[in-house]
Amino acid sequence: MEKHEMICICCPRGCRLNVAAEGGEIKEISGNRCRRGETYAKEELTHPMRVVTTTVQLNGGKIPMLPVKTSKAIPKALIFDCIDCLRDVSVDAPAAIGDVIIKDVLGTGADIIATRTIGKRD
Amino acid sequence: MKNVDIVIVGGGPAGLAAAVSAKRHGADSILILERDASLGGILNQCIHSGFGLHRFKEELTGPEYAQRYISLVEELEIPYLLGTTVIDITHDRKVTAVNSEDGVIEIQAGAVIMAAGCRERPAGAINIYGDRCTGIYTAGTAQKFVNIDGYMLGKKIIILGSGDIGLIMARRMTLEGAEVKAVIEIMPFSSGLNRNIVQCLNDFGIPLYLSHTVTSIKGDKRLESVTVAEVDQSLKPIKGSEREVECDTLLLSVGLLPENEMSKRADVVLSGVTGGAVVNERFETSTPGIFACGNVLHVHDLVDYVSEESERAAKYAVDFVRGRTYAESDIQITPGSGVRYTVPFKINPHNIEDNLVIRFRVSTRYSDKRIRVLINGEPVMSRLEPALVPAEMQTAVISREKLNAIPDIRDIVVEVGD
Numbered sequence: 001m002e003k004h005e006m007i008c009i010c011c012p013r014g015c016r017l018n019v020a021a022e023g024g025e026i027k028e029i030s031g032n033r034c035r036r037g038e039t040y041a042k043e044e045l046t047h048p049m050r051v052v053t054t055t056v057q058l059n060g061g062k063i064p065m066l067p068v069k070t071s072k073a074i075p076k077a078l079i080f081d082c083i084d085c086l087r088d089v090s091v092d093a094p095a096a097i098g099d100v101i102i103k104d105v106l107g108t109g110a111d112i113i114a115t116r117t118i119g120k121r122d
Numbered sequence: 123m124k125n126v127d128i129v130i131v132g133g134g135p136a137g138l139a140a141a142v143s144a145k146r147h148g149a150d151s152i153l154i155l156e157r158d159a160s161l162g163g164i165l166n167q168c169i170h171s172g173f174g175l176h177r178f179k180e181e182l183t184g185p186e187y188a189q190r191y192i193s194l195v196e197e198l199e200i201p202y203l204l205g206t207t208v209i210d211i212t213h214d215r216k217v218t219a220v221n222s223e224d225g226v227i228e229i230q231a232g233a234v235i236m237a238a239g240c241r242e243r244p245a246g247a248i249n250i251y252g253d254r255c256t257g258i259y260t261a262g263t264a265q266k267f268v269n270i271d272g273y274m275l276g277k278k279i280i281i282l283g284s285g286d287i288g289l290i291m292a293r294r295m296t297l298e299g300a301e302v303k304a305v306i307e308i309m310p311f312s313s314g315l316n317r318n319i320v321q322c323l324n325d326f327g328i329p330l331y332l333s334h335t336v337t338s339i340k341g342d343k344r345l346e347s348v349t350v351a352e353v354d355q356s357l358k359p360i361k362g363s364e365r366e367v368e369c370d371t372l373l374l375s376v377g378l379l380p381e382n383e384m385s386k387r388a389d390v391v392l393s394g395v396t397g398g399a400v401v402n403e404r405f406e407t408s409t410p411g412i413f414a415c416g417n418v419l420h421v422h423d424l425v426d427y428v429s430e431e432s433e434r435a436a437k438y439a440v441d442f443v444r445g446r447t448y449a450e451s452d453i454q455i456t457p458g459s460g461v462r463y464t465v466p467f468k469i470n471p472h473n474i475e476d477n478l479v480i481r482f483r484v485s486t487r488y489s490d491k492r493i494r495v496l497i498n499g500e501p502v503m504s505r506l507e508p509a510l511v512p513a514e515m516q517t518a519v520i521s522r523e524k525l526n527a528i529p530d531i532r533d534i535v536v537e538v539g540d
Contacts, residue, residue: 011176051171054297055169062159063270064272067269094354117189
């Protein structure tokens with residue numbers, strides 16, 4: 001049985017998890033103050049996932065940058081590919097929270113969505 | 123001069139939550155004064171996720187969290203002024219503000235809620251020896267440049283201080299193509315949240331040097347290198363441990379200071395520990411009718427708690443306007459062993475309507491210790507904590523029933539013990 005110490009990143013509490021696992025299968029877990037910790041530990045041992053947040057250019061908006069995120073966590077290994085996909089993306093103002101900027105980014109099933117509502121520049 | 127029941131200084135998370143709560147508690151007139159061009163405060167530049175898990179039971183980014191409250195403010199038709207800076211508040215709550223449209227605005231407030239947040243400690247506050255070149259920014263300024271204005275600041279980056287904004291910016295600059303060479307922390311532990319060390323540093327292989335500091339800065343016009351040295355237990359650089367690290371940008375994440383210039387003008391007594399006002403259980407400062415909540419009161423690590431605190435403060439601000447009186451809050455809550463400060467600072471148990479919520483921070487790292495609240499020397503609450511760190515705000519809750527069961531409360535102590 002392998003023993004792992006890890007810090008749950010699901011919320012700012014950052015629970016310190018002690019995990020005993022065998023072949024990616026969790027046998028024992030302690031330190032998690034909620035059930036998300038268990039899911040996190042399992043994912044982290046087998047296929048770590050992250051929500052990616054960044055910005056894209058906003059043309060004609062009150063603010064030049066539109067913050068965006070993946071609508072759900074994507075494989076950690078794809079973070080930089082995801083950022084690369086967005087490097088030359090620009091959208092026209094206005095933008096609203098939830099606007100889909102890219103559908104199914106990198107075939108992950110996650111969309112890139114806007115996280116701020118920004119109107120047109122006066 | 124116009125009269126407004128509740129004037130709220132600051133339209134960030136604290137001010138927005140206070141406004142919504144004041145409205146729901148029936149305030150007749152409310153006015154939010156916001157210095158920036160939009161509501162939302164610092165959340166607008168915090169584009170990362172992790173906000174709202176307590177409040178909304180979902181993981182939101184900063185702008186999304188802000189929008190939840192901005193939408194409520196709009197729905198409830200609460201008035202606000204943008205681009206408006208408060209330049210004076212008197213002890214009898216005359217508020218003077220300026221903006222480019224109305225010029226000088228004078229308001230007689232029924233109650234004032236201070237919700238102006240905090241500022242970053244700047245380079246000048248930490249006295250680093252060396253050249254005065256460009257390329258040195260506070261982490262929050264860098265965050266605004268990158269996330270709002272769309273400017274990249276440099277290519278080779280050193281971050282001094284491991285506060286959360288510094289950690290978040292280590293990841294952000296990496297994603298934007300910079301090489302973040304290291305995060306340097308003078309203390310033997312990080313001042314940021316553990317989850318940020320994992321997802322902002324470890325995920326990207328960015329080293330964190332604990333017990334290290336930057337001892338000098340070199341650069342003709344632009345920053346060229348910094349000298350990094352290990353420090354001893356008294357935080358003094360160890361001779362011979364220095365090495366020069368090439369970089370073009372130094373980000374500082376060395377602490378936040380509540381912004382209380384206006385509070386001082388209104389004769390509000392400030393705490394030497396938090397830099398925020400000394401408040402009672404109603405979040406009222408030493409100046410009657412002036413309340414404080416959010417980061418202007420004490421620096422929070424979770425915005426969810428800012429919202430909660432601000433909602434409570436606003437309720438009492440409305441009570442004040444209505445002339446409801448409370449018993450004097452003359453019982454001190456004393457930070458005992460291992461506790462840096464508590465909010466509130468003093469209470470009167472008769473004023474507690476539901477629970478007494480005490481927020482506090484520990485002074486150093488502890489493992490397997492108990493958080494205890496003692497009333498008249500007797501423990502009324504005790505909780506075993508596997509790990510306690512100064513970066514995480516702690517909470518102790520004492521129910522009203524428990525408080526009422528003690529007939530003559532003389533002193534309350536919050537401590538860390540075995």
